[in-house]
Amino acid sequence: MKDKVTPEGYLFTRKYTNYVFMLLFLLYMFDYVDRMVITSLFPFLRADWNLTDTQCGMLVSAVYWSIVLFTFPVSILVDRWSRRKTIGFMALLWSIATGLGALSGTFRHLFYSRSAIGVGEAGYAPGGSAMISALYPDRKRAWMMGLWNASIPLGSAIGVAIGGIIATHWGWRHALGIVAIPGMIIAILFFFVKDYKTIDLLKEGPGIGKLKEHKKIRMSIADLFKEFMQKPSLIFTYFGMAGVVFTTTSLLTWLPTYFVRVQGVRQEFAGTKAGVVMLFAIVGAPLGGYIADRWRKKRINARLMLPTITSLLSAVIMFLAFSVFNGQIQYLLLLSVGISITAFISAAAAVTQDLVHAGLRAISYAIAVVVQNLLGASLGPIVMGAISDATNIQTAFSLLPIALLIASALFFAGSFYYEKDLTKVEKVNLEVVD
Numbered sequence: 001m002k003d004k005v006t007p008e009g010y011l012f013t014r015k016y017t018n019y020v021f022m023l024l025f026l027l028y029m030f031d032y033v034d035r036m037v038i039t040s041l042f043p044f045l046r047a048d049w050n051l052t053d054t055q056c057g058m059l060v061s062a063v064y065w066s067i068v069l070f071t072f073p074v075s076i077l078v079d080r081w082s083r084r085k086t087i088g089f090m091a092l093l094w095s096i097a098t099g100l101g102a103l104s105g106t107f108r109h110l111f112y113s114r115s116a117i118g119v120g121e122a123g124y125a126p127g128g129s130a131m132i133s134a135l136y137p138d139r140k141r142a143w144m145m146g147l148w149n150a151s152i153p154l155g156s157a158i159g160v161a162i163g164g165i166i167a168t169h170w171g172w173r174h175a176l177g178i179v180a181i182p183g184m185i186i187a188i189l190f191f192f193v194k195d196y197k198t199i200d201l202l203k204e205g206p207g208i209g210k211l212k213e214h215k216k217i218r219m220s221i222a223d224l225f226k227e228f229m230q231k232p233s234l235i236f237t238y239f240g241m242a243g244v245v246f247t248t249t250s251l252l253t254w255l256p257t258y259f260v261r262v263q264g265v266r267q268e269f270a271g272t273k274a275g276v277v278m279l280f281a282i283v284g285a286p287l288g289g290y291i292a293d294r295w296r297k298k299r300i301n302a303r304l305m306l307p308t309i310t311s312l313l314s315a316v317i318m319f320l321a322f323s324v325f326n327g328q329i330q331y332l333l334l335l336s337v338g339i340s341i342t343a344f345i346s347a348a349a350a351v352t353q354d355l356v357h358a359g360l361r362a363i364s365y366a367i368a369v370v371v372q373n374l375l376g377a378s379l380g381p382i383v384m385g386a387i388s389d390a391t392n393i394q395t396a397f398s399l400l401p402i403a404l405l406i407a408s409a410l411f412f413a414g415s416f417y418y419e420k421d422l423t424k425v426e427k428v429n430l431e432v433v434d
Contacts, residue, residue: 009137011196017135020193021144023186024128025151027091030183031121032155033162034098035063037179038114039253040163040271043260044172049107053257057385059114060253064378066118068370074123075366078130079359084195087127091187094120099180102173125369126362133353133361134196139293141353142303146289146346153281153342156252160278164256164271200359227356228367231421233304236414237351238371243407244311244344245376246383247318250400251341252278253381255334258393273331280338284310288343292350300422303351304415307344308408314341315404322397341404348411355421358428376403 010017042056077086097116104110128148136144159179166175228234255274259265265273288306295302314337321333349365356364380403387396 009139011135012194016194021132021135021148023190023193024087024131025148026186027087027124027183027190028128028148029151029155029158030179030186031091031094031124032152033159033179034094034117034183035121035159036060036156036252037098037159037163037175040160040256041167041172041175042257043267044167045107045110048172051107053385053388054382055107057253057381059111060249060381061378062111062114063118063121064249064373066115067122068374068378070119070122071126071366071369071373072363075126075362078123078127078362080198082195082198083127083131083362084190084193086123087131088187088191090120090123090127091183091190092120094118094124095180095183095187096120098183099177102175102177102180122369123362126365129349129353129365130362134358138354142289142292142296142346142350143286144289145349145353146286146292149285149289149342149345149349150282152345153278153285153338156281157275157278160252160256160271161275164267168267198359224360227360228364231355231417231424233301233351233414233417233421234355234364236410236417237304237348238368239375240307240311240407240410240414241344241348241368242372242374242376243403243410244307244314244341245372246380246403247314247400247407248341249377250380250384250396251337254384254388254393254396258397261393277334277338280335281342284339284342285346287339289346289350291343292347301415301418303347303354304411304418306347308411308415310340310343311404311408311411315401315408318401318404322394322400344407344411351414351418355418355425357426
């Protein structure tokens with residue numbers, strides 16, 4: 001059965017659209033539970049296997065290296081084959097890989113299982129972004145991206161907090177085994193949702209005949225290349241996202257360790273304390289999307305101006321938190337960073353979808369994933385670990401705001417090109433298939 005997009009701009013009925021969104025939200029949440037639970041297990045792994053901070057950081061970076069390698073092939077399957085099937089298979093893979101980590105006997109075995117998690121997670125951000133861009137009307141894109149991305153801090157907070165609690169009482173292997181189960185269940189449910197028809201890669205051809213009627217023609221390889229490389233605002237957005245992700249991944253990875261070493265917090269409470277900071281990011285992502293969509297009615301490049309402002313604000317707050325204040329004031333500042341630092345993601349993610357052909361949305365976000373994981377998420381934990389090994393964890397955190405300043409400058413540069421780049425995007429209607 002085929003249906004056209006509803007008159008209100010929703011892909012399905014609102015009720016069914018929201019059901020699909022809920023599954024996408026839960027999958028992203030368990031994606032990050034499985035990804036970040038390892039950070040609260042560092043002290044237990046160090047005690048069992050005598051690991052260095054750099055090795056601990058590699059267990060996080062392994063996920064992102066795999067994502068970098070596999071996100072393009074998987075995103076092509078998303079755009080050209082099936083969103084539903086690709087997402088379902090990938091979610092099953094990362095959940096199973098998480099559970100297998102509990103059976104690791106050496107650092108190398110655990111590193112391999114963490115790499116397999118990244119293979120599974122490689123297609124989810126591009127696939128989920130493409131689905132949400134199709135599910136909801138353009139006027140709500142940043143807002144819904146914000147709600148969806150709120151699952152990242154929620155999942156991260158749950159993973160960090162519950163990992164430390166389970167490991168303290170039953171051991172780190174139980175922590176990995178338990179968190180793997182929910183993702184498997186949601187993945188199976190996703191195989192049964194509706195999807196939209198794969199979009200032909202067509203563009204407006206030259207006018208023909210006396211009336212200069214335009215005919216759709218197939219996009220060439222050169223056209224596909226131009227879709228990404230001839231839009232400066234898109235390129236600046238990709239690299240700006242990398243700067244913020246470098247910072248957020250470093251926080252997610254090392255904040256529990258910071259609390260243990262610098263403040264003397266007990267390990268079972270350090271993960272929870274760091275998790276609360278991450279939990280505040282639940283406010284930042286949807287709030288940023290809401291503000292960006294409202295502001296866009298008056299300023300077309302608002303989806304790039306907002307990340308410019310929030311990244312700069314976060315850099316200032318983090319500098320004050322790690323270089324000026326301590327105690328309760330420091331923690332309050334960190335809680336506010338939890339809100340401000342994630343406000344960028346909804347607007348920036350919407351930009352990666354705004355500026356490309358609808359049949360290339362997953363690939364567009366895949367490019368963002370590669371850039372932000374290669375230069376951001378995979379580098380952050382290792383760079384922070386290396387600085388900590390060479391100096392101390394305090395110094396590593398004091399230098400971290402520099403990445404946010406770079407990100408803010410990149411978003412600001414991109415904002416000058418956004419409106420012109422938006423006029424280059426082909427308009428496409430979507431169809432629903434069971």
